[in-house]
Amino acid sequence: MDEQHAVHQSRLVNRAPFFYGWVILVAAVLGLVMSSPGQTYSISIVIEPLIHDLGMSRSRVSTLYMIGTLTASVLLPVAGRLIDRYGSRLMTMMIALVFGLACLYMGLVHNALMLGIGFFALRTLGQGSLSLVSKIVVNQWWVRRRGFANGVVGMTYALIGRAGFPVLINALLPLYGWRGAYAILGALLMLGMAPVGWLLVRNYPEAYGLWPDGEPPSGRKSDTRPAPSWSAEHWTLTEVMRAPVFWVLSSGFAAMSMLSTGLTFHLVSIYVDNGLTPTIAASAFVPIALTSAVVQLGSGVLVDRVPARFLLAIALGLHAVLLVAALYLRTVELALAFGVLMGAAGGLQQTIASTIWAMYFGRRHLGGISGATATISVASSALGPMVFGIARDFWGSYTLVLQVSSVLPLVLAVLVTVMGRPPRRQAVMEE
Numbered sequence: 203m204d205e206q207h208a209v210h211q212s213r214l215v216n217r218a219p220f221f222y223g224w225v226i227l228v229a230a231v232l233g234l235v236m237s238s239p240g241q242t243y244s245i246s247i248v249i250e251p252l253i254h255d256l257g258m259s260r261s262r263v264s265t266l267y268m269i270g271t272l273t274a275s276v277l278l279p280v281a282g283r284l285i286d287r288y289g290s291r292l293m294t295m296m297i298a299l300v301f302g303l304a305c306l307y308m309g310l311v312h313n314a315l316m317l318g319i320g321f322f323a324l325r326t327l328g329q330g331s332l333s334l335v336s337k338i339v340v341n342q343w344w345v346r347r348r349g350f351a352n353g354v355v356g357m358t359y360a361l362i363g364r365a366g367f368p369v370l371i372n373a374l375l376p377l378y379g380w381r382g383a384y385a386i387l388g389a390l391l392m393l394g395m396a397p398v399g400w401l402l403v404r405n406y407p408e409a410y411g412l413w414p415d416g417e418p419p420s421g422r423k424s425d426t427r428p429a430p431s432w433s434a435e436h437w438t439l440t441e442v443m444r445a446p447v448f449w450v451l452s453s454g455f456a457a458m459s460m461l462s463t464g465l466t467f468h469l470v471s472i473y474v475d476n477g478l479t480p481t482i483a484a485s486a487f488v489p490i491a492l493t494s495a496v497v498q499l500g501s502g503v504l505v506d507r508v509p510a511r512f513l514l515a516i517a518l519g520l521h522a523v524l525l526v527a528a529l530y531l532r533t534v535e536l537a538l539a540f541g542v543l544m545g546a547a548g549g550l551q552q553t554i555a556s557t558i559w560a561m562y563f564g565r566r567h568l569g570g571i572s573g574a575t576a577t578i579s580v581a582s583s584a585l586g587p588m589v590f591g592i593a594r595d596f597w598g599s600y601t602l603v604l605q606v607s608s609v610l611p612l613v614l615a616v617l618v619t620v621m622g623r624p625p626r627r628q629a630v631m632e633e
Contacts, residue, residue, distance in 0.1 A: 306385055308324070356556065497549030520546055
């Protein structure tokens, strides 16, 4: 029987005293948290000791990071299709195991080639695949309250992952070095996240005779109608790629990914250039995470009520302000305020990115669609660190690149507002 139409029995799912989607939220949070070793906010903490240890220039490391990230982005549509085919449960476990091996490999890096391979593996498996499957499974289990569910996940992830992991890695560095730190993270993935993925993750609610959100569309729990195999309109990837709105929205996310990754990757250097210390830079991730958590929860509620394109335009505007503000980090107070602004911009971006594709295009082919959008965002994120790093080495500061790049999100904010309405599938199919 087709996996998408089979109805399974599971003691864990069917006998749970509450909607199993809440367990899915816990598993998704853990998956996103454990994607941290491959996220820029964690890698940025080890960049300075890594550059010193390997004796490479900032431009070279930034370029290797760009190449590794860009190459990784090519594989994300494949990861998305595999998730559609084999399900989130199996893929979460397999990704966590391989990602753990990639972290162990980082401890063996001694030259540019090995570092490039390491960056490729971390970005493919952490920022890419593990994040992808964790977000997809939430959107499979939640529909009418999708924004709220993703807001809860984003808030919790921000507090534990974005706030905790930079501090954790910064604490591990003086004890074990950056190589030992990655070895410890690899062990956590293989011995912790992989078993959790297999035990807790389930593919979608209809497979167990459940409705998304735990109740039928009528909203009445007394409604005992069985859940259909799929309960909404679903676009194919080919149809999505033909919709102009897809490219408009993707351009907005691509710009934010590129610029925010460039900022985050060089955050320690930007703070030091402004007369602050690396410790203050690492501490800035706390207000970033706290603000991101609050904004993700609030925007998760809003995205169920406010057109997503308006929220995306606001996020783009915040990124423009963020780039200009990075020029004025002269005191600890301004540095921490910058962290608050960065958290607000990133939190809003994350909520919209986690929800908008399922809202616009449905759930059945969400793996393939999300893989394609992730390719665009991750490929764009690859450019940011390289551009910022080369600008710093060539001009001796980040001033020019920050000033010029702040114009891009403002232009895209206008385009998203005007052209970002949800599309009609029939109209696209008839073109």
